[in-house]
Amino acid sequence: MASERTQDKCRETAVHPDAVAACEASGLAEPVIRDLAESFKALADPTRIRILHSLSRQELCVCDLAQLLGMAQSAVSHQLRYLRTLRIVRNRRAGNTVYYTCDDEHITSLLQLGIDHIQHVSRDKEHTIARSTQP
Amino acid sequence: MASERTQDKCRETAVHPDAVAACEASGLAEPVIRDLAESFKALADPTRIRILHSLSRQELCVCDLAQLLGMAQSAVSHQLRYLRTLRIVRNRRAGNTVYYTCDDEHITSLLQLGIDHIQHVSRDKEHTIARSTQP
DNA sequence: TGTCTATATGCGTATGTGCTCATATAAGCG
């Protein structure tokens, strides 16, 4: 039957119904969450970050990217197909070569915001460190 | 031997050295890329998105989250540990309940930007939004 | 002390992912 598998433990005793209700009210719709995760996943890999960061600046062919990343052409092509499927990059054929460009300004702005944040704080989490009793 | 495995194919004929050089110049540092991927990875999962979106609004205990997400307490705890390791969430103990809060404003702003983008355009890829002259 | 509840965590597993290898497609050129 598998009656209540969801709860596991945690009877309703410990739950804060008001807080939960408030979160449910402001909750995100399922498809929004799915799309969000999909977008962030596109940025969740070093190789793709480098590809997108390069392509957001200029058009490059597969060969350029392979040399730039120091990776095999096949690996680059696979990632480009992945990004193409998500409509994040676009390609243009010129004779034998295929040029890629970034085609999603949302992704690039997310990436840029991430870069700005990380480069600003480097490794320091937040500079409001509570130094209560200093060593 | 595996002499030149990096190039695979693509002799230097097809490469555009100027473009590659420009990208190399503006390239991101390795640790930056690593941290970036790590941050985006934290947001690259529906469960974590829902957890972080909730915790960015208010403090919640594990039980609350489990009920909110309709997931087992164990699964929530695992994700919370993951986020705790990355210093994205913080916890506070009160009796035998543990309350979690979001502790990384960069992550929450990335999440919020992603939400704004997706909810704004929904399915339309690009709109060529007219840059309004006034803020 | 013992029991109950809330949370944490080790282990197992099913699924996902990023790459390589081999090969296919496609265009240029003799």
Place this chain on the structure above:
DNA sequence: CGCTTATATGAGCACATACGCATATAGACA
């Protein structure tokens, strides 16, 4: 036509990951 180059793609593999199960820890309370 065949040969070369640029890119794409299927198969396979090594590894990561998200969850469930069982159990451990930790505090409250009798």
